[in-house]
Amino acid sequence: MSKVLIYAENFDGKFKKANFEIVSYGAEIARQTGAEAIVLSIGNVPDEELKQLSVYGASRVLSFNDGRFDALENQAYASVIAQAVEKEGAEIVVFSNSNTSKALAPRVSVKLKAGMVFAATGLPKSIDPFMVPKKVFHGKAFADVVIKSPIKIICLSQNSFGITEDAKAVSIETFVAEIDDTVFKTRVTNVEKATGKILLNDAEIIVSGGRGMKGAENWKPLEDLADILGAATACSRPVSDEGWRPHSEHVGQTGKIVAPNLYFALGISGAIQHLAGVSSSKVIVAVNTDHEAPVFQEADYGIIGDVQKVLPQMVEAFRKFKSEN
Amino acid sequence: MKILVCVSNVPDTTTKIKLSGDMHSVDLANVQWIINPWDELALTRALELKEASEGKIEKVTVMLVGAKSAEPTMRKALAIGADDAVRVDAEPLDAYFVAGQIAGAIKDENYDLVFCGIESSDYNGSAMGSMLSEFMNIPSVSSVSKVEMDDDQIVVNREIAGGFEVVVPELPFVAIVQKGITKEPRIPSMRGIMMARKKPLKVVEASGLEALTEFVKYEPPQPKAACKMIDADNVAELVDLLHNEAKII
Numbered sequence: 001m002s003k004v005l006i007y008a009e010n011f012d013g014k015f016k017k018a019n020f021e022i023v024s025y026g027a028e029i030a031r032q033t034g035a036e037a038i039v040l041s042i043g044n045v046p047d048e049e050l051k052q053l054s055v056y057g058a059s060r061v062l063s064f065n066d067g068r069f070d071a072l073e074n075q076a077y078a079s080v081i082a083q084a085v086e087k088e089g090a091e092i093v094v095f096s097n098s099n100t101s102k103a104l105a106p107r108v109s110v111k112l113k114a115g116m117v118f119a120a121t122g123l124p125k126s127i128d129p130f131m132v133p134k135k136v137f138h139g140k141a142f143a144d145v146v147i148k149s150p151i152k153i154i155c156l157s158q159n160s161f162g163i164t165e166d167a168k169a170v171s172i173e174t175f176v177a178e179i180d181d182t183v184f185k186t187r188v189t190n191v192e193k194a195t196g197k198i199l200l201n202d203a204e205i206i207v208s209g210g211r212g213m214k215g216a217e218n219w220k221p222l223e224d225l226a227d228i229l230g231a232a233t234a235c236s237r238p239v240s241d242e243g244w245r246p247h248s249e250h251v252g253q254t255g256k257i258v259a260p261n262l263y264f265a266l267g268i269s270g271a272i273q274h275l276a277g278v279s280s281s282k283v284i285v286a287v288n289t290d291h292e293a294p295v296f297q298e299a300d301y302g303i304i305g306d307v308q309k310v311l312p313q314m315v316e317a318f319r320k321f322k323s324e325n
Numbered sequence: 326m327k328i329l330v331c332v333s334n335v336p337d338t339t340t341k342i343k344l345s346g347d348m349h350s351v352d353l354a355n356v357q358w359i360i361n362p363w364d365e366l367a368l369t370r371a372l373e374l375k376e377a378s379e380g381k382i383e384k385v386t387v388m389l390v391g392a393k394s395a396e397p398t399m400r401k402a403l404a405i406g407a408d409d410a411v412r413v414d415a416e417p418l419d420a421y422f423v424a425g426q427i428a429g430a431i432k433d434e435n436y437d438l439v440f441c442g443i444e445s446s447d448y449n450g451s452a453m454g455s456m457l458s459e460f461m462n463i464p465s466v467s468s469v470s471k472v473e474m475d476d477d478q479i480v481v482n483r484e485i486a487g488g489f490e491v492v493v494p495e496l497p498f499v500a501i502v503q504k505g506i507t508k509e510p511r512i513p514s515m516r517g518i519m520m521a522r523k524k525p526l527k528v529v530e531a532s533g534l535e536a537l538t539e540f541v542k543y544e545p546p547q548p549k550a551a552c553k554m555i556d557a558d559n560v561a562e563l564v565d566l567l568h569n570e571a572k573i574i
Contacts, residue, residue, distance in 0.1 A: 011486060074465050103467035106455035109421060115537030118451045136448050140342040144542040185464040186494040193488035247505045254362050254504045262573045272339050283571045296552045301566060305557030317560040
């Protein structure tokens with residue numbers, strides 16, 4: 001039986017929606033090809049958490065745990081994944097499109113001489129030849145890519161497949177890999193991490209402000225709106241360049257690429273670089289004074305008006321809605 | 326110490342992407358070519374490090390895999406301030422091919438630090454830098470948002486969910502960089518442009534490595550439905566549409 005191996009990255013011992021999506025996706029490929037869906041986890045993850053992955057169609061979960069793997073050492077992690085693929089004889093390997101996947105999947109690709117497609121947008125269109133759709137030019141076109149090697153690696157774009165349940169009986173197995181001490185060559189000397197904040201890449205709703213916000217001091221109503229909606233806050237490039245908001249909030253081509261269910265572009269004109277980072281959002285709401293602003297080309301709902309005036313009204317309207325629903 | 330910055334030649338971000346009639350390729354006639362934005366940031370930061378290093382960093386080299394038509398982009402990198410440039414003479418078929426070519430071309434050069442941009446703005450692969458580190462069998466740090474030199478060590482910030490880690494890698498290593506490593510890309514000065522003409526640009530032959538993937542067909546994006554406009558004095562309607570029509574809240 002052929003096998004699909006899914007690498008599920010954990011976050012402090014827990015899995016997130018992005019993991020459930022790639023397991024759903026890998027399990028669907030397995031179904032279509034008569035293969036078995038296996039998940040590999042690296043790090044200290046409780047069995048209960050590992051078992052959760054069976055809900056989305058995994059029939060086996062391989063768990064590798066080693067004290068040397070507390071920090072991300074790309075060479076070591078990639079080596080464990082490559083060993084698992086080889087030991088299992090998997091032909092298809094699935095990753096998310098997270099920062100960690102960007103660091104690991106290409107290494108696995110070289111180790112296994114396996115062609116890789118990053119940011120795939122759906123299921124393979126054909127198995128022979130093995131052809132996968134992906135976005136190119138930041139959404140200005142789509143392409144079908146054929147992977148010619150015997151082993152194939154797909155990194156799935158977040159929110160492009162969705163989560164599907166297909167509960168399976170699951171076995172949790174300890175995976176053993178041989179990793180030499182000499183590949184641990186980077187040292188993490190400090191970690192700084194915000195807690196309790198909704199992260200941009202996890203957010204279902206994002207409230208984002210642009211130059212129309214006119215200054216760092218005007219962000220309070222935007223944050224209020226985000227609070228009410230349980231949303232993350234973001235901004236356009238000029239805003240982070242001006243220092244009104246941190247760089248980590250910059251959404252757009254050179255910042256973060258996001259794909260939430262709902263994206264509010266408030267006082268953002270929608271330069272092509274910004275739209276490149278948000279065009280995968282399911283629904284976009286734009287507020288801008290200029291009715292010709294390019295953001296309205298991409299938006300689903302629009303309000304022409306000064307965001308300074310419209311935003312407080314939005315805060316009230318959504319607060320009312322939330323109190324009633 | 327020597328730094329290598331890998332650059333790719335990409336269509337300007339504002340370029341309209343036209344597909345060929347048979348949809349098998351992108352029509353690249355009349356395209357304005359630029360240095361990939363992340364690579365440009367990497368180059369800028371490499372030059373800042375060199376200038377602040379009091380001679381410890383002797384040289385910043387740019388490397389590109391591409392046809393002769395990509396040379397204006399390399400001259401621009403030289404004009405920005407790179408000391409020399411190397412071009413592997415081959416069409417960049419995929420990330421695996423490009424990384425393998427670069428690894429082959431530099432295997433006797435002993436670079437201490439290799440910079441790559443985290444993504445290219447054309448095929449959005451996000452793979453070349455990590456592949457290169459694997460071909461070279463050296464460490465890599467990805468999602469790097471800050472690079473500093475501390476004596477003979479390089480210290481980087483790696484972005485993680487909700488924050489960052491400070492990482493000290495053994496040299497040589499590959500830093501795969503993103504936004505934040507420098508404020509703005511450097512623009513070539515008139516003097517830089519004059520000097521760039523005389524700086525060395527070496528061309529090396531490609532090895533026989535084969536690509537593992539192939540782009541076979543393209544499609545334009547689905548046209549988007551027109552934006553539904555809502556009166557600024559009637560925000561309640563927006564809430565209603567998001568709830569009842571889009572069913573998103």
